Amino acid sequence: MSDRINLSLDQVYDLALRALTHNGMAEDHAQAIADVITQGQRDECHSHGLYRVLVCVRSLRSGKIAPAARPTLTQPAPSIVKVDAHQGYSQLAFQTGLPALVEQARKQGVAALVIRNCFHFSALWPEVEAIARHGLVGMAMTPSHAWVAPEGGSKGVFGTNPLAFAWPRPNREEPFVFDFATSAIARGDIELHARQQQPIPLGWALDAEGAPTTDAHAALAGAMQTFGGHKGSALAAMIELLAGALIGDMTSAESLAFDDGVGATPCHGELLLAFDPQRFLGDDFEQSQQRAEQLFAAITDQGARLPSQRRFAARQRSKREGVWLSRSLVQDIKDLLA
Template identity: 60%
Template sequence: MSETVQLSLHEVHALAVRVLSHNGMSDAHAQAIARVITAGQRDECHSHGVYRLLVTTHTLRKGKVSGTAEPIVSDRSPAIVAVDAQFAFSQLAFEVGSKVLAEKARRTGIAALAINNCYHFSALWPEVEMLAEQGLVALAMTPSHAWVAPAGGSRPALGTNPLAFGWPRPGKSPYVFDFATSAAARGEIELHRRSGKEIPLGWGVDATGSPTTDPSAVVNGGAMLTFGGHKGSALSTMVEMLAGPLIGDLTSIDSLALDAGEGGTPCHGELILAFDPAAFGLGDLQGDRARAERLFETITGQGARLPSQRRFEARARSVAHGVTLPRALYSEVLALLR
């Protein structure tokens, strides 16, 4: 028997909807989450693809997250929209709130979407990419659980705290980056642990604060590390403030305390900013776009790669040929239907 399973993107989406619906999620939530999981698998972001069905289902079964709560939209000001996810996953809240966000950004030039009381498990690039495809510049951030030690420390205080940015490029794939402010995403460490592989030095420390290549030592009593030392630590703290207290929501420390050892998805807030390029410039939008393109061409012209370029190449392969899953993971996911 082959060690892998080949699926079309339609089959990935349908599988995700089946698993989530079977475990008590409404169709609206199941569809929104399935779209994000399919996108992750399509772009070969394996730690944010089908594997995440294990995480979301675990959180559902623990009763930590609502699978049916309807997002509540609040119009805070001409430039601010807030969505209360009511302790459900964030994807449906974003889909609902982003429509209002885009409208406000075009009216005022800049707008913010604050999502509160949400469980967030996915990458941020699907969100900023969606806004960039509408011609908007986008910035998104969110805390997580307190898994990460600050620079100079050895005990968890910060989340993995991703930061994502999207820049529209008419006629081309948008410029997008999405990275954790930790040295690696939590899901990457978990995938190394599941496959019995060591992690690189610099990703985390053990319970004594000593550097380690053992992923189990990091997740069981140790701590992850920020990228770039004090610089990553400062950025991570910024994300905590902007997507936590600023919008009236939890820090990563609060989220971990709320979880109470259940191992569920982090619960907190998310902040998304959208900018309309036509409102910020001096009336020469085409010239502004041309300057941006010259920068991108100067980067790629010397052999460097733009962020997300690998993802877009993977996307083309997956659209044409489908995706490949480890059979062991596929079997685990099918077991969630029992």
């Protein structure tokens, strides 16, 4: 028997949805989470695909998460939209706030969506791509748990602290988009290496004594490293400030302390920004869009690829052929239905 199994995207969504609802997640929360998990698996972002069902259910069982919390929306200023997730997952809170974010960005030219008191596990590109589908430029950032050491240090201070950006391309299906952790790699990738008993590359993490390691289990017991040395470290600090201190929510260190060793999904806030090119540019909109396309062409015409091109290629392949998953992972998720 092969150690891999092929599932359609509908089967991925259904399996995630059933596992979540069977373990106590409210239906609307489960639908929002299953949709994001399916997007991750569709784009072959394995650490943010079906594997995350295991993380979500473990977090549910920890008792930290409110599985049926109702997000509430307020608007303290014309260009600021706030959604309180009330200790629920962030996906439904984002769906709640997105229409107001789009509306205010179109009125004001730029708007911010602040999501507070949320548990966030996913990549950020689903959020910024959703913003870009409305013809808006999107940015998103979050802290996480203090797993990442600052450059020159050996103890966790920062989270993986991802940053995502999307630029809409009106004549193309996909936007220009990037999404990367300010750590050398996403935490989920180290977890997958540990699960599969595989070594990690040097430069990803330090062990508990602060020495570089290729052992995934030692890395999980130690501290991750930032990408690009001091540059990644500075960006990580910026995200702690903008998506933590500025919005009145927890830093990565506070999030880890709040977890208190139970191993749940990180609890913190998220900051999303939306810019309306039409409001910025007026009659110059078409000319500026051409400038952007000239920039992209200058990259691709010399053989370089744009960010997310491999992910977009995987997206089309998965729509045609379904996705391949570890049989043991699928069985682990089915076991959650027992």
